[in-house]
Amino acid sequence: MPQRTVAIGAAGGLHARPAALLVQAAANQPVPVTLAREGGDPVDARSLLSVLALGAGHGERVVLAAEGEGAEAAVEALAALVAAGDE
Amino acid sequence: MARVIPGVGVGGGTAEGPVARMAAPRLPPPPRAVPPEEAPAEAAAVRAALRDVAATLERRAAPLTGAAAEVLEAQVMMVNDPALADLAEAEVRAGSDGTRALTAAFGSFRAALEAAGGLFAERVADLDDLRDRAVAALLGLPVPGLPSPGHPHVLVATDLAPADTALLDPEQVLALVTEEGGPTGHTAILARGLGVPAVVACPGASELTEGQRVLVDGGAGTVEPDPAPARVAEAAARERQRRRTATALSGPGRTAEGHRVALLVNVGAPRELRAAAEADSEGVGLFRTEFLFLDRAQAPSVEEQTAAYARVFAAFAGRRVVVRTLDAGADKPLPFATAPDEPNPALGVRGLRTATRDPGLLDDQLTALARAAEANTAEVWVMAPMVSLPAEAAAFAARARAYGLPTAGAMVEVPAAALRAELLAADCDFLSIGTNDLAQYTFAADRTLGGLAELLDPWQPALLDLVHRTATAAGRLGRPVGVCGEAAADPALALVLTGLGVTSLSAAPAALPGLRAALAGHTLSDCRELAEAARTAPDAATARHHVHAALG
Numbered sequence A: 001m002p003q004r005t006v007a008i009g010a011a012g013g014l015h016a017r018p019a020a021l022l023v024q025a026a027a028n029q030p031v032p033v034t035l036a037r038e039g040g041d042p043v044d045a046r047s048l049l050s051v052l053a054l055g056a057g058h059g060e061r062v063v064l065a066a067e068g069e070g071a072e073a074a075v076e077a078l079a080a081l082v083a084a085g086d087e
Numbered sequence B: 001m002a003r004v005i006p007g008v009g010v011g012g013g014t015a016e017g018p019v020a021r022m023a024a025p026r027l028p029p030p031p032r033a034v035p036p037e038e039a040p041a042e043a044a045a046v047r048a049a050l051r052d053v054a055a056t057l058e059r060r061a062a063p064l065t066g067a068a069a070e071v072l073e074a075q076v077m078m079v080n081d082p083a084l085a086d087l088a089e090a091e092v093r094a095g096s097d098g099t100r101a102l103t104a105a106f107g108s109f110r111a112a113l114e115a116a117g118g119l120f121a122e123r124v125a126d127l128d129d130l131r132d133r134a135v136a137a138l139l140g141l142p143v144p145g146l147p148s149p150g151h152p153h154v155l156v157a158t159d160l161a162p163a164d165t166a167l168l169d170p171e172q173v174l175a176l177v178t179e180e181g182g183p184t185g186h187t188a189i190l191a192r193g194l195g196v197p198a199v200v201a202c203p204g205a206s207e208l209t210e211g212q213r214v215l216v217d218g219g220a221g222t223v224e225p226d227p228a229p230a231r232v233a234e235a236a237a238r239e240r241q242r243r244r245t246a247t248a249l250s251g252p253g254r255t256a257e258g259h260r261v262a263l264l265v266n267v268g269a270p271r272e273l274r275a276a277a278e279a280d281s282e283g284v285g286l287f288r289t290e291f292l293f294l295d296r297a298q299a300p301s302v303e304e305q306t307a308a309y310a311r312v313f314a315a316f317a318g319r320r321v322v323v324r325t326l327d328a329g330a331d332k333p334l335p336f337a338t339a340p341d342e343p344n345p346a347l348g349v350r351g352l353r354t355a356t357r358d359p360g361l362l363d364d365q366l367t368a369l370a371r372a373a374e375a376n377t378a379e380v381w382v383m384a385p386m387v388s389l390p391a392e393a394a395a396f397a398a399r400a401r402a403y404g405l406p407t408a409g410a411m412v413e414v415p416a417a418a419l420r421a422e423l424l425a426a427d428c429d430f431l432s433i434g435t436n437d438l439a440q441y442t443f444a445a446d447r448t449l450g451g452l453a454e455l456l457d458p459w460q461p462a463l464l465d466l467v468h469r470t471a472t473a474a475g476r477l478g479r480p481v482g483v484c485g486e487a488a489a490d491p492a493l494a495l496v497l498t499g500l501g502v503t504s505l506s507a508a509p510a511a512l513p514g515l516r517a518a519l520a521g522h523t524l525s526d527c528r529e530l531a532e533a534a535r536t537a538p539d540a541a542t543a544r545h546h547v548h549a550a551l552g
Helices: A016-027 A048-053 A071-083 B036-061 B066-079 B082-093 B098-116 B124-139 B162-167 B186-194 B203-207 B229-248 B270-278 B302-315 B353-357 B359-374 B390-402 B415-419 B421-427 B435-442 B450-456 B461-476 B491-500 B509-520 B524-535 B540-551
Strands: A003-007 A033-037 A061-066 B008-010 B014-021 B153-157 B173-178 B198-200 B213-217 B222-225 B262-267 B283-288 B320-324 B379-384 B407-412 B430-433 B481-483 B504-507
Touching (some): A016 A071, A048 B082, B008 B186, B036 B066, B036 B082, B036 B098, B036 B124, B098 B124, B173 B213, B262 B270, B270 B509, B283 B504, B379 B390, B379 B430, B415 B421, B421 B430, B435 B461, B461 B524, B491 B504, B491 B509
Parallel strands (some): B014 B153, B173 B198, B262 B283, B283 B320, B379 B407, B430 B481, B481 B504
Antiparallel strands (some): A003 A061, A033 A061, B008 B198
């Protein structure tokens, strides 16, 4: 199963705008992508509340994973978003 | 005689209009068992309620741009969250009714955000708001919060939270009526600030219905449902007359024969400064300095304080500015000035008492005030809050003078200070009576409790007695004595205070025209008669009634 571990780039963590952008991007992927803290339970990356509830701050590492056709590209795209700093 | 609902009037004036009720936060309906065969319908209703809320917020976001739009869009994403709806549906399938299912679903995310802390925990209030909206949509009830009927209205509420009052639109709100709250509570303060009539502590308002027309009299403290057209016309004529009289006059406050009563404004935050400075006043009767100190871990530097005070003094160039030194403690705790473990902060180390434990704070403040005063033409007076003993007043005055602030006074907020006013006045240049705290300490009644409104009523004869005693003692020594509590904003009570010997009144800018007009219409001896009638009344309601009857 394709998966990637990345450190959160946004200064405020996965919160507010960065979280919203991630959730919107996840909804546009052909496959469901999950997000988890390292060693934690995965949540649906299309759920803003679940993503916020991770309480993931700047620099913390999270694991993105997906399965099925297009999973590799989906995980890559979202990982890039998570790793990106603020615009 | 038309039926009227009695309450406590604030703000003066009358207004007539349709009621818009603020939906009270209601208790959830009792739990209801949902049998398995009804679960699909209940789950569908829960999903529909969430969609309803999302649609409403989307409509509201549509015309907006920028940060305001982003906030609403984030709320839409939350309420549209598939995980939220799934969780709520699972609760329904496990036997919960819709209200409980929504509460539990929101609750699980709420707990996680709270646990995450920081920025994440700040979203908890958003979630609570969405939950309340979703439950209201499910039950077909009005959404809690300020109504926005789209036309001018009389806002009726159980009570208003400070967060609500900050959002009130003075163009839309003709008058305020609250079932709870007291004459010194924040609703009353806000009403005076906006210059709209208000009636608080009016339990009968619970019977008023949405859209019902009411006539609100902020002077008499009455709400008249479905008033006859003749009554409305009569009140409107009176209101026009009142405004005409109020705006026809200008300049220093004086009674009919010219006895001077200084009219001053209260200033507490930088954003109030402009309106306060533009008001026709003789200066500032109460400059609250707490705004500089709140929400910070350490006291501001002397330089920062000097700059902030200088801005106020510059805005009031050539006029008097009475500065109250830091009044920390009680309802305004500061991490660097307040002990965290006081069981009863209103009776704890607050006001001037903090200066005993930490003299540096007061020294810095006096240094900054003296520097700012030197660079400006405002006539700067300083006074200490929460003085109880003559020795405290004397020590404060000596300290202020040592810093080059020649006019130093004490606030009279503690009954002991009022009872020894002659000794306080002997060591000070002036006294200033804070009626809100003086009422709280005289009647042993927490001023934040709406249920104790009657005890906190500034018309209480025992309170007026203490004002009388203080003003008489100060007058004997030729010392000015002001009133800067909410009592000073009520035109009828202002006449009583003048009759008791008070020499200045400090209130919100919007209250000054009414005070000026009331003073101009009466002589000092009229005021003394009114004062005597109020002070010797058996209770606050009778005192108010006597004075209003005498004023016609």
